[in-house]
Amino acid sequence: MKTKSSAEPLIKQEGQELIFDNLTNPRVVSEFIDILNITLNSNNKNLILNFKNTKAAFPNISVPMAGIIENMIGKGITFEFYYLTEYLKKLSIKSPLRVQENKKLAQKASLDKIWRFDSADDIYLLINSFVDELSQIIVCEKGVLEGFEWSINEVLDNVLQHSSRSYGYVMGQVHPKTKHFVFCVYDTGQGIYNSLLTSSVHKPKNPVEALKLAVKEGVTRDKKIGQGNGLWGLHQIVSENTGILNIISNSASYNLTNNKFKTYDRIPQLPYDNGCIVDFQIDYSKEISISKALGGYEPVNLKMESLEDNIGNINIDLQSKESGVGTRKSGEKIRNELINIYKQTNKNITLDFTGVNIVSSSFADELIGKLVTNFGFYGFNNIFKLKNMNPSVQSIVQRSVAQRMMESFNGKKEDQLDDTSSDSD
Template identity: 35%
Template sequence: MSSVYRKENCIVVKGDLYDFHRLLSQIHQAIEDAEYRDVVLDMEECTSAFPGPMLSLCAQVLAYRKAGIDFTLKAPKDMKLFNLFKNANWNYLLDPKNFKKSQFRGHSRIPATQYQTPSEQNEAVNKIVNVILGAIPDMQRKDFAAFEWAINEITDNVLVHSESSIGGLVQVSTFKRNSKQVQFVVADAGMGIPKSLRLGRPELTSDTDALDQAIREGVTRDTKVGQGNGLFGSYQICSLCEGHFRIDAGNAKLVFHNKKGLSISNERIPYGGTMVEATIDFTQQGLLEKALNFKGKEHSPVDFVEVEYERNDDGSIHFIVEQEAQSFGSRVSGKPVRTKLSNLEKMVSGSQIVVDLKNIPIMSSSFADEAFGKLFMQTGALTFMNKFTFINVMPTVQQLIDKAIAQRMAVGVVD
């Protein structure tokens, strides 16, 4: 059960927060009708919250704050939910006076990030795909490139089309345990897809018709600023891999579910902006690349691997370990290093991978085992020795890596 109601300038949320439209309506009434200039978001009794609704709420609060409205957050009492609010950066975005920016550095989530310029958008996307490369094992390069293309297109749409006063918010919110699913959410406080499309296509009189057209190939408000393939390609990626796709904008909601199919419905309470939520499943390799087929031709975008790693004249991959891990003292920090090296080995089969251990005077035995001992077993001795070259290795670190490989060969187990 859930409930949302207003007491003067205080908006109270109890139970699960899934449908954010009523919450935004109560905020609108407090500010526009009752003319409060300070609003309290009381979420102490909130029991669960989801990335799409929360990012939509954060986007609207940022826009109101920019217009001079003050917000105070009463964070959830439930400690697990409070930690989610903190780690996902929701606390900070809703109430920066009383909460600090998220310091979450794990490899299972990218906190909600605001971007307002092309350079900030590029930085956010690069951070996300870098984490994905170290989090999802056995990825095909074209699948990885398709994911990067989708999140780049959706975040870029905000800057090109939305006219959002606060730019956009993007968050990679879930890597489900023992699966290869990734969910990302992008939200803004702009004009919304229906209004944007009608600027160039006035015949789209209803918001549901506008969302129906938005996921079709080549549909855009102005072909001079875009080809209209961002939402189409992203929807195709999610549907082909049996994932999930959702758009909330204006008075309409579009949802694709792998079991229920596609539905487009009218929303009584409008959302003043656009929220796109996409869940992509990497389990079936090779499916994602089929989604990027425009006008009968396969699209092969430049990807993060090419830009970030394939830049040496001799064709080798330069992997600087100190830039790839938060620390060198735990097994947890070693796992994304191993996953990334394993993915790179498969993605760039003809290239030598130079593992540069400069400025690393020591590492724990558990890090050495997780990153390099297990990688040795995973790739096989011949591939490991032929494909990987280690440079700038201090003697103590060399001993730890050699010992980790020897012990791992004796155990012979890779999770």
């Protein structure tokens, strides 16, 4: 396959029309800013954005693009969108979703969407939704969900605390093939350099210095407001996971990959609203020791605590699960959630079937059948307790588990198993 030379532009420009082949290379954002700078100084301030060829979109490109577009509209540039693919429509790249107007959607499907948050309440709702959705769709190693929750909180709060704007943008995406998830946060505020320059004792010499300072422990623009833990902690958590962190602010970028950092100092800027991009990637198949990352500090996991009874067991009330007890998808979501809870707490889990009159066989297989094969019969019995199951549900579960165990036994099917069992004596 022919690879593009670095000189060849990624955005093809034909008059006022910009054709985007991909939204996966960060260079697209830089090229877009260059074009906007020219457009701001020209008479024709109408741009056509053509996404006909755009197959994939990553958060670190889509989020800043959407934020920049929304803010440039206020500066007199108009945008027309051509050929938005279904995925780009779903992302809401044209107009980032307001949390307050889309609360239900945020709670149901928060990933693969560009959100605009305008308050601490929005941040709280979004983070809960991200953590819930992640824990239902993927199995994360110990420390990953807590590390993520801690980090995203810090980054989103920084926007409200330091950006000089009262809003920002965020999107998350899961890449199951490589077992990573990525989140990008963008604001159109003053940037890290300006924030440290104007109000701190640190007085960075240039934007790169500012980013190197910001990820150090104890560096804050104002000791009365912050402690300088946020970006340092994020850097530690990403580093403990050998993940990737990018911070781009003003004309500087800071990249951490394989625990080595690189900086760069010639990122194109707009005449105003340069803001800050924080983008990080976590390998969810790799355990994170939070207390090691945060120098002995272990955040309290309020969510896990709220599930515990007075003797420290976790109770899950199946009746309250919104996804229901009828579908394979719902069984899978609840199974992932339970495995994640177990990985986080190492505690016994009681599944309470009170009020559940009937379950589908596929739900039973996906939830109980696969948990038994995942943990093994002995492991399952040691961790899980099934409570208040009526006789009909009992027989459905019994059958699903029996089938699943037979199938998993040597990876062979029922009829093949019959053959083997007659051989073995």
